[in-house]
Amino acid sequence: MSDARNRLLGTASRLFYSEGLHSVGVDRILAEAKVTRATMYRHFAGKEDLVLAYLAEADKATRHNVEAGVAAAADDADAVRSVARGIAAHIRLEEFRGCAFLNAAAEYADPDHPVHKAVLAHRQWFLDTVTALLARVGDAPAERDGRHFVMLRDGAMAAGCLSDPGPIGDTLLEAVEGILRARG
Structure with a gap:
């Protein structure tokens, strides 16, 4: 570049x-x-391409952080915890302004717009990733728990902008522990 x-x-x-x-x-x-x-x-080609490049870089950074945390985990449950710890750490950053993808979706609500499609692609990757991680913990189907994890992440990202992110991060980690306990 x-x-x-x-x-x-x-x-x-x-x-x-x-x-x-x-x-x-x-x-x-x-x-x-x-x-x-x-x-x-x-x-x-224009501002839209710059917005898409920004989201591509945010996606790349998120994937890298998740992959690094999973690679360093002691076991499958710790890999799930690692993803949650990364989210909690992110919302505690001083410069935290919410989720780049949720923010973009709010500004580009048309589901056919390329920016909205980029958001949906990122979210599908994240859902698929956490669902696959959860499937390695316990015998129960992981799809529902994966959706719960994504909703917890979304809620933590939104709440982290609106109130003290410390307790929000703690609540996210506690909720993920509940998911893991329920999986066995």
């Missing part, structure tokens, strides 16, 4: 996450990234 593309994507990602996708204009991104409009169009 070129330095200019990295600056564009880094600046756009920071602004999109902290201020919202629709509220940040291309001119501001260009000014803060210190690149010309022509340079942007060499790398991105």
